[in-house]
Amino acid sequence: MTKFDPSYEESVSSIHNRLFFRLFQAGNTLDRQTTKTLGITTVQWAVLGALSRPQASEGMSFSDLAEYLVVSRQSLDGVMKRLERDGHAHRITDTADRRAKNVVLTEKGRTFWEALQPKIYEFYRQSLEGFRFDDKVSLVYFLNRLNEGMGDVDLEKENVTTRTPGSSRATAHK
Structure with a gap:
């Protein structure tokens, strides 16, 4: 072949x-x-994890958080409403730009996150039980490459070649 x-x-x-x-x-x-x-949902997990990082100890802008997590602002807004309702995070007005909001992990949220850590690590351990250390490193590497590749996808750029599934004929779009 x-x-x-x-x-x-x-x-x-x-x-x-x-x-x-x-x-x-x-x-x-x-x-x-x-x-x-x-x-908690995976997006709640990701938001709490992002806000618990040392570089986010003073919070981070709503826009930066959405970009960091690769989620839409609308999706993040819904998650934030639930986290605010539960007292785990809150939005505050940015002191430099009154139109912008910063997202901050509350003390209750930090305590909640820290209490989740043993369960999270056990979740990781059980999920990756059949993997060797090198397998895990390789998986991270390849997922990073895949994520970068998906980020570079541009189906509208010149000379994109498409194939109809099952067809050996390529069509170049210019």
């Missing part, structure tokens, strides 16, 4: 499809399991 062989293209397409479907499944499993075992 060569890369000019139609069956090569089909098998590459098939592995790409399976890879992205497995990522989809892993994300959904993570969502389901964190809610069930930790009592």
Whole structure:
């Protein structure tokens, strides 16, 4: 099988499809399991984790937090409303720009986050039980590369070649 062989293209397409479907499944499993075992959603977990970092000890802007987490402002707003309702975080007006809001972890939120740590580490341990250390390092490396690649996707740029699944004919778009 060569890369000019139609069956090569089909098998590459098939592995790409399976890879992205497995990522989809892993994300959904993570969502389901964190809610069930930790009592918080993955986005709440990510927000609390981001705000608990030393570099965010004074909080961070709402926009920077949304960008850091790679979530929409609307999605983050809904999560923030729940975290504010529970007393884990709050928004304050930026002193330099009265239109901007900063997000700060409350003392209750910090205590909650610290109390979650043993469960989180046990979650990690059990999830990655079958992985060697080098496997984990490699997985982080490849997920970083995939994330960068997805960030660079531009289906509108010149000379994008598309293939119809099952077809060996490429169409270049200019």
